[in-house]
Amino acid sequence: MSFDIAIRYTAGEREREAAIGSEAKLVALTGPSGAGKTTLLNCVAGLHRRLSGHIRVGGETLFDRELGIDLPPERRRAGYVFQDLRLFPHKTVAANVAYGARPESPWKSPAEALDFLGIGHLARRYPARLSGGEAKRVAIGRALLSAPRFLLLDEPLTSLDPARAEEIVRLIERIRDELGLPILLVSHAAAEVERLAGATFVLD
Amino acid sequence: MTWPTADEWGIVVLSLKVSIVAVLVTLPVAYGLAWLLARRRFPGRVLLDAAVHLPLVLPPVVTGWVLLLIFGRTGPAGHWLEQTIGLVFVFRWTGAALAAAVMALPLMVRAMRLSIEAVDRRLVEAARTLGATPWRAFLTVTLPLSLPGVMAGAMLGFARSLGEFGATITFASNIPGETQTLPLAIYTALQVPGAESSVTRLALISVALSVAALMVSEWLVRRSHGRRAHVL
Numbered sequence: 001m002s003f004d005i006a007i008r009y010t011a012g013e014r015e016r017e018a019a020i021g022s023e024a025k026l027v028a029l030t031g032p033s034g035a036g037k038t039t040l041l042n043c044v045a046g047l048h049r050r051l052s053g054h055i056r057v058g059g060e061t062l063f064d065r066e067l068g069i070d071l072p073p074e075r076r077r078a079g080y081v082f083q084d085l086r087l088f089p090h091k092t093v094a095a096n097v098a099y100g101a102r103p104e105s106p107w108k109s110p111a112e113a114l115d116f117l118g119i120g121h122l123a124r125r126y127p128a129r130l131s132g133g134e135a136k137r138v139a140i141g142r143a144l145l146s147a148p149r150f151l152l153l154d155e156p157l158t159s160l161d162p163a164r165a166e167e168i169v170r171l172i173e174r175i176r177d178e179l180g181l182p183i184l185l186v187s188h189a190a191a192e193v194e195r196l197a198g199a200t201f202v203l204d
Numbered sequence: 205m206t207w208p209t210a211d212e213w214g215i216v217v218l219s220l221k222v223s224i225v226a227v228l229v230t231l232p233v234a235y236g237l238a239w240l241l242a243r244r245r246f247p248g249r250v251l252l253d254a255a256v257h258l259p260l261v262l263p264p265v266v267t268g269w270v271l272l273l274i275f276g277r278t279g280p281a282g283h284w285l286e287q288t289i290g291l292v293f294v295f296r297w298t299g300a301a302l303a304a305a306v307m308a309l310p311l312m313v314r315a316m317r318l319s320i321e322a323v324d325r326r327l328v329e330a331a332r333t334l335g336a337t338p339w340r341a342f343l344t345v346t347l348p349l350s351l352p353g354v355m356a357g358a359m360l361g362f363a364r365s366l367g368e369f370g371a372t373i374t375f376a377s378n379i380p381g382e383t384q385t386l387p388l389a390i391y392t393a394l395q396v397p398g399a400e401s402s403v404t405r406l407a408l409i410s411v412a413l414s415v416a417a418l419m420v421s422e423w424l425v426r427r428s429h430g431r432r433a434h435v436l
Contacts, residue, residue: 047329073332086330090348099344100334146334 002150002182003027007053007063011039016203024198026176026183030190031203037186038083040203041152044184045080046073057150058182079148079181083155085139087127093138094123100146106179110145117141117171133164140171150182151175157189165192172196208405211380212389216409219385222297223365226304227312227358234309234357238316239346259371260310268374271303275375299376300383304368308361315360319353320346352425359421363414386410 005020016036020027029037042048044055046062054064061069062076087096098110107113114120117137127135136156143151156172157165169192176183176196187193193200208216237256241249259267275282275293285291293299323346331341369387376383378392390406393399 045333047333073329074335074337076333077335078333080330080333082326082330084326086324086326088327088330088345099331100336102335142334 001056002058003184004054004056005040005044007040007043007051007055009036009039009043009048009051009053011036011048016040018201018203020184020201022199022201025180026172026185026197028193028197028200029184029186029203030188030193030200033188035203037203038154041080041154041184041186044076045078045152046071046076060149077147077149079143079146079151081136081139081143081151081153081156083158083186085127085135087130087135087138087142089127091126092123093119093125093127093130096127096138097141097145099142102145102147105145105147107145113141113145118167132159133167136160136164136168137171140168140175144175144179148181150184153183153185153187155186155188157187157192165189169196206401206405208409209402212402212405212409214381215384215386215389215406216413218297218381219366220413222300222304222385223362226301226308226365227361229301230305230309230312230361231354231358234312234361235316235354237309238313238320238353238357241313242317242320256313257310259307264307264368264370265374267306268303268371271299271306271371271375275299275302293376295377295379295383297376297382300368300372300385303371303375304365307368307371308364311364312357312361315357316350316353319350319356322353323349355421355425359417362417366410366413366417386413 001021001023002025003020003022005018008015008017010016012034014036018040020029029040031037039048043051044057044062051063052065054066055062061067062071063069088099091099094110094114097113101110105113107116111120111123114123117140119134119137119141122130122134122138127138130138140156153172156168160168172183172185173196175181185193185197237252241253241256272294273279275285277283277286277292277294282293291298293302327345327349328341331345332338336344366385367387368385369391372383372385373388378384378388384392386406386409390403390410393402393406
């Protein structure tokens with residue numbers, strides 16, 4: 001299974017439960033805001049610690065309370081594209097993308113990855129001087145270059161105009177089809193979820 | 205007005221040596237304390253916070269006396285340091301540096317703590333998901349982003365060390381050429397009739413050094429963090 005998640009976790013002082021099991025390469029999570037979607041991604045990434053149950057991705061156990069397994073974030077190999085992007089403000093685009101770079105990534109060099117993402121010309125800029133769409137591509141590139149075992153995408157289409165959103169959707173399609181990484185996508189854009197996801201789970 | 209005499213230059217050199225050593229030795233200690241206070245919740249945190257701030261609120265003479273009790277030749281730490289590595293503080297320039305360091309510590313911790321608290325933890329989390337160990341995330345994210353606070357803290361600490369008087373004269377005494385820093389020399393000169401020109405020269409040098417410290421640190425901060433950064 002690409003995703004096998006059965007956890008109880010605390011988000012915003014509320015106990016929540018989530019059960020996600022799917023073979024689909026791209027699994028979408030939807031639900032009203034405040035349903036704990038981002039917290040669920042944080043659980044998978046190892047950033048949120050108040051949980052029980054188990055999390056397996058692509059056959060690998062990242063967390064299992066019963067077995068006493070709890071990999072630290074740096075060993076989970078999640079390619080996490082945060083909703084607020086979290087680019088390092090003191091590093092250039094090239095340095096951001098190279099931050100977690102591993103030799104097993106699909107590209108030989110950060111420069112090649114920047115070209116795949118269509119942001120090669122931005123390499124020497126700082127994040128403060130990027131547009132929303134550019135910053136999003138940098139965040140996706142930074143995640144991909146760390147040679148992740150799976151991707152976590154948190155609302156990758158918000159605050160983009162339709163043309164930019166379409167570009168990002170195409171990029172996600174390419175990642176899904178060409179790189180074959182399991183992807184967990186949080187989105188409330190119904191049309192895109194329909195187009196991208198092989199399975200959809202609703203949190204409420 | 206005449207140029208400073210050789211004696212007066214010696215006082216300036218000693219003051220710089222004492223202040224620079226005090227700041228350099230305190231820097232890692234202050235940063236560690238600032239990080240603990242900013243990022244960790246542990247039993248005794250409030251006590252540690254209070255202890256760090258104590259030199260700021262105590263009369264400096266009391267701080268000097270406490271240092272004498274602890275680091276004097278018969279004090280527990282002083283005795284041990286003399287036995288093991290031959291380090292003596294009382295009546296030595298090292299004592300003046302220790303007094304300056306202790307007095308500068310709270311100011312340095314405050315400046316650094318504020319800038320560590322201002323570093324977005326979400327960036328540290330992002331670094332962790334990208335494969336960084338906590339230590340690497342600290343070195344590549346928290347430390348560089350809190351650097352303006354380190355600069356500001358070092359500058360404040362340096363200025364405070366240059367001006368340190370009460371704890372120094374109590375703990376290390378007022379020995380020309382050994383522990384007599386600028387403020388102690390000015391105080392001594394004031395006791396001597398007819399030494400007004402010496403007082404004026406030393407006071408002007410004090411002002412110049414403080415202004416220079418401020419300007420150097422502004423320049424360092426601007427160079428490392430662009431035009432919007434300010435020390436104060």
